[in-house]
Amino acid sequence: MAATRHPLTEGDVMPDLTLPGVDGQPIRLRDFAGKRLFIFMWASW
């Protein structure tokens, strides 16, 4: 039986993520630990 998914929302702890930067270098959320972080999600199209 498939597990239920719970989308993250306000109040949840953000899991760590690693995404490639535009220069190819990895960007890790954990590198921003202790800082306030605003993430803007957009698309070029």
Place this chain on the structure above:
Amino acid sequence: MRGFAEPYSFPTAVDSANLLGRLFDFDVVPNGLLIDEAGVIRFLHVGGFYLSRTEIRQQVDALLTADFAAGERPAFVVQEPLELETIRGELAHRPDDPDLLLALGDALLREDRARDAAAAFERAAEQRPDDWSVAFALGTALRRAGDRADALRWWHRALELDPQNFTVRKQIWREEHPELFYPTIDTDWQREQLVREGYRR
């Protein structure tokens, strides 16, 4: 966009595997997300979060300077992405767990093993046949593996499952009509296409 961000600095990341989309189950951009010093999500706004608008930028400023009572949470709870060996070990006990299969696909994509990632996502899709984000992830892995036809098939499947999904729709457009996206984006065509496709939001 960089001008809107003054005086803050930022790096730009590429989420081609739609990891954030799956974590938050959003189907549209632009979106805003604020994480406080303790790693807690304090603000999430999905859709219409245009930094070009003064009131939106003022909201971001307010969020960045707000006095959140962080409580007694530990400093930034880090959840490491699962490593391949860990995932495989777990899958030995739960071979059909869709979350593990998705984690496997993500881990394989991180190693640029798109074909293997697609196989993992396909198994996840068998477990979650009605989940647009799984179909989308499978299509994205297939596209990265060079299998354009099957990628489009799965992206169309994702759109069937979530007909008002703006992200999937645009991904399909870009693949089917690259001339309308490069070297410049034909936004007039997009507006007209939304009407033709009966998109309502």
